[in-house]
Amino acid sequence: MPKTRTFTCGLDAAIAVVGGKWKGLILFALQDGPLRFGELRRAVPGISERVLILQLREMETTGLLEREVYHQVPPKVEYSLTEFGRSLNTAMAVLGEWGEEHLDRIEAIPWDRLR
Incomplete structure (x- = not known):
C-alpha cells in the first residue's frame, strides 16, 4: 500500500x-555563524524569551539548527545552522x-x- 503524503507539493512542505x-x-540571524541565546534574542527584535525558546526547539527538532552545550562555568550554549538550515536560508534569500x-x-x- 503506498504511503499517504503529508504535503501536496514542495512549497507546502x-x-x-x-x-x-x-x-x-x-x-537570517544565524547565517553568519553560531550565536548564544542572548545574542539571538537581540538579533531578533520583538521576540519574547518564551517564543524564542519554543522556536529554537522546533527548529532543532526539524533539523534546521544545532544546539551545542559547552560544559563550563558559567554554562554556555550556542545555536548554529545545520546544512539543512543553510540550504533553507539560501532559498529564503530569494x-x-x-x-x-x-x-x-x-x-x-x-x-x-x-x-
Missing part, C-alpha cells in the same frame, strides 16, 4: 518547516530579495483591515 513569523528571522524589491508596496497594504 517548505512552508511547514519555516512557517510562522520568527523562524525566517532566526535563520524571497527576501523579492520583499526588498517590493517593500514600499507591501508597506502600503492596509494590514489591519486584512486581519
Whole structure:
C-alpha cells in the first residue's frame, strides 16, 4: 500500500518547516555563524524569551539548527545552522530579495483591515 503524503507539493512542505513569523528571522540571524541565546534574542527584535525558546526547539527538532552545550562555568550554549538550515536560508534569500524589491508596496497594504 503506498504511503499517504503529508504535503501536496514542495512549497507546502517548505512552508511547514519555516512557517510562522520568527523562524525566517532566526535563520537570517544565524547565517553568519553560531550565536548564544542572548545574542539571538537581540538579533531578533520583538521576540519574547518564551517564543524564542519554543522556536529554537522546533527548529532543532526539524533539523534546521544545532544546539551545542559547552560544559563550563558559567554554562554556555550556542545555536548554529545545520546544512539543512543553510540550504533553507539560501532559498529564503530569494524571497527576501523579492520583499526588498517590493517593500514600499507591501508597506502600503492596509494590514489591519486584512486581519
